[in-house]
Amino acid sequence: MSFDLDCVVRPGAAPIIARFASEARLTALVGPSGVGKTSVLNAIAGILAPVEGRIAVAGQVLFDSEAGVNLPPEARGAGYVFQDARLFPHQRVHANLVYGERLARNAGWIGRDEVIELLGVGHLLDRWPATLSGGEARRVAIGRALLAAPRFLLLDEPLSSLDAEKAERLAALIERIRDEIAVPILLVSHAAEEVERLAGQVVTLG
Numbered sequence: 001m002s003f004d005l006d007c008v009v010r011p012g013a014a015p016i017i018a019r020f021a022s023e024a025r026l027t028a029l030v031g032p033s034g035v036g037k038t039s040v041l042n043a044i045a046g047i048l049a050p051v052e053g054r055i056a057v058a059g060q061v062l063f064d065s066e067a068g069v070n071l072p073p074e075a076r077g078a079g080y081v082f083q084d085a086r087l088f089p090h091q092r093v094h095a096n097l098v099y100g101e102r103l104a105r106n107a108g109w110i111g112r113d114e115v116i117e118l119l120g121v122g123h124l125l126d127r128w129p130a131t132l133s134g135g136e137a138r139r140v141a142i143g144r145a146l147l148a149a150p151r152f153l154l155l156d157e158p159l160s161s162l163d164a165e166k167a168e169r170l171a172a173l174i175e176r177i178r179d180e181i182a183v184p185i186l187l188v189s190h191a192a193e194e195v196e197r198l199a200g201q202v203v204t205l206g
């Protein structure tokens with residue numbers, strides 16, 4: 001099972017129930033704004049503790065309230081690409097990528113040159129994050145996450161707020177990552193039609 005969740009999270013007043021299991025290489029989590037998609041990603045990454053329940057990814061239990069398991073974020077191996085990229089503003093693109101590489105516990109999984117080629121960011125290496133377009137920043141953030149050799153990838157709205165052509169190019173890159181790199185991917189989107197071609201399984205939240 002790539003993602004196996006049965007838990008309740010409560011970031012605000014209302015509880016959010018996440019109950020799904022997927023064997024797909026890429027699972028899409030869809031639902032309207034505010035339904036709790038980002039909160040579910042945060043729970044998987046270990047940033048938000050569920051009130052109760054169980055979370056397992058790629059066969060490893062990350063959280064289990066009954067068994068008293070709650071792995072710290074750094075032990076979970078998540079490659080989390082936030083909706084707003086969150087590159088380090090004081091470091092150029094190249095240094096942001098090197099940061100990801102330093103986090104990798106097992107070397108040789110995917111090389112920097114391969115990531116740069118895969119995501120088409122070679123011409124951006126000397127740029128500051130503030131000078132990048134939204135799509136460029138997201139590609140760099142995905143590259144940084146991949147270089148950290150994650151056990152799984154969490155992508156929060158990677159295709160939103162991009163024009164049609166740029167969204168299409170990024171979708172094609174995500175397809176390549178899905179097909180060429182064997183890590184389970186959970187991708188959040190508010191638009192089901194956006195994820196149809198990418199996802200082996202679509203989970204609707206709410």
Ligand SMILES: Nc1ncnc2c1ncn2[C@@H]1O[C@H](COP(=O)(O)OP(=O)(O)OP(=O)(O)O)[C@@H](O)[C@H]1O
Pocket residue numbers: 011012013031032033034035036037038039040190
């Ligand atoms: N830190 C917080 N404090 C209080 N309420 C919160 C907090 N974080 C999230 N919430 C609430 O929890 C609910 C789920 O939020 P979440 O961001 O997970 O939804 P989402 O489906 O990802 O939304 P969007 O698509 O707009 O990003 C919302 O009602 C939100 O207001």
